[in-house]
Amino acid sequence: MSDNDKRILTPGWSRRRFLRNSATFAAAGVAGGVSGFPFINRLPVRAQGAPLKFWQFYAPGGQVKPQVEWFEKMVADWNATHEQQVELEFIPNKEYINGPKLATAFASGQGPDIFIISPGDFLRYYNGGVLQDLTPYIDEKARADFPESVLATRMVDGKIYGLPMEVEPMAMYYSVKAFEDAGLNENDVPKTWDELLELGKKLTTPERYGLLFQTAPGYYQNFTWYPFLWQGGGEFQGADGKSAFDSPATVQALKLWQDAVNSGAAPRQVLGNGANDSVANLASGYCAIQNVGIWAISQLKNNAKDFPYGVFRLPTPANGKYVTVGGGWAFVANAKGQNPEAAGQFCAWALASTEQGSVDRVATWCTEAKSDMPPRDSALKAREAAFSEGMIGKFAREIHPGTRAEPRVPPEVYKIISDAIQQTMLGGADPQTTATAASQQLDAYLASYSGAPLL
Structure with missing residues (x-):
């Protein structure tokens, strides 16, 4: 069992398997x-x-x-x-x-x-x-x-x-105590993806992950991943109606989450109701930084009122621009x-x-x-x-x-994107190869799609 796996507390039938079914x-x-x-x-x-x-x-x-x-x-x-x-x-x-x-x-x-x-x-x-x-x-x-x-x-x-x-816009929440224990304060919040990964590794201990993204497949995971695609100028569909998924922006967004897990800074499994649950993950000490939305303010106020935390906006890639997603x-x-x-x-x-x-x-x-x-x-x-x-x-x-x-997509499009995130983040697949294959699947589906427009 790896060090990462030792911190996984949920046994039995995995949520990933449940969600897939x-x-x-x-x-x-x-x-x-x-x-x-x-x-x-x-x-x-x-x-x-x-x-x-x-x-x-x-x-x-x-x-x-x-x-x-x-x-x-x-x-x-x-x-x-x-x-x-x-x-x-x-x-x-x-x-x-x-x-x-x-x-x-x-x-x-x-x-x-x-x-x-x-x-x-x-x-x-x-x-x-x-x-x-x-x-x-x-x-x-x-x-x-x-x-x-x-x-x-x-x-x-x-x-x-x-x-x-x-x-409900997404952001990054952090534990003030975890920052202070590492000699950091609010002036040290990361502004770039590289800084986020480095800080995540620095805050990782044998008992705690430094960084946390959603790991279970589902609409919520796609929702939280979209802004990282957009920050690099990426889209899943172009103005011509065809797939735009095979792009450098897609590759780097997939690689960011993959690198976070492969470096040991981020877990392969989250606690509680998922990465939308700030009390079970951040306030519990399972992670030092959590990618979660504005609703976490209410969660922490009602269920962890004495937990000191801070918030910062999503870091951006090199030559990228800030954008978050609002669900x-x-x-x-x-x-x-x-x-x-x-x-x-x-x-x-x-x-x-x-x-x-x-x-x-x-x-x-x-x-x-x-x-x-x-x-x-x-x-x-x-x-x-x-x-x-x-x-x-x-x-x-x-x-x-x-x-x-937040984009609206039919279930088939959601599933293709979800599979690409899962294959790279947890399955070790090459981001470029995965983006190309997913884009081909999207083109095949979009060519015959006849429902309401994707937005």
Whole structure:
């Protein structure tokens, strides 16, 4: 067993194997073409007037009390004023994000009435014909309150199919104590990839990794890798619609993560819910620097309030430019559900109404229940002080201005990119050879793709 492997604490059936099998389940839903879900019309008959099921991974079983309370209050407020009731259904984070439950539920005609999706998985459900058009329920004034860049990946042909509840840029978090023990301070944060790798090696000890990236395959890993591709000017698709993946920018981004692992500075496996979990990885002392998003501010505040940490923006390659990725979840309604119109109205009422309650709801989510940048201008204005102070203020000033929206891709494109990351980061494959092979696969797929545009 290597020194790296000694620090791996999760035995048994590996998450990587689980996610790989889950991806197989999920991808099966789109194997038949644009329809995506071959049994989508087999919706079982539900009791007349039954509550609309709202699947998500926050409430009522979530571990962060302010987030649970936010969801429960939202649904209680709706139920108090509407005949069509809504009922929360909690799906554990791991199972919801990377497991097969959501995709297989739709494939069997038993999908939820309301659910949340990220841009990365938007095309699976849009191309599958299960997303309700929310445009009729949104006032023009409210629509204008969302910046175009925030809505773009949730729109097709000018129609809105998802309403974002947040914008989540990625950054690097570090342990103040780990820095101090190494004789470092905030002035020593790395600005380049080479400096990041060197610092990661310096901070590595027999008990702790110096640096941590997501290692398990999934939409989240792709999401966190994209900015390293973009920083060198890379893209996975060119303006001509063909693959642009075989490029120096792709090769160097793949090599960065490979070098981090091969040098021993970064682990081959992460703890807790994954590299999106700052408490299990950074605060626990498993790593000294973690690549994670703005939501980690809330995680640390609620579950590791005495842990001192700092944040810095993503370092850049030589001759590259700063850019980070901004993800975030969005409410969507099932067009094949028991009451699609009411489900669509609920999404708009909750997040995209001109009523002050809707604005406050978004602002409260981003500043109190969680820590995010708001998707609405009015919510930003309503909590202007909160977005100018502390760590959120640092994100607002230094990190968020370089944000590019998370891409939306069909499952097949996601899988090709995911395989390339896995093969190089953990499998030891040559980055150039891998980029070339992946680009050829992308070209073969894109040549016959007929769904909504990739963005």
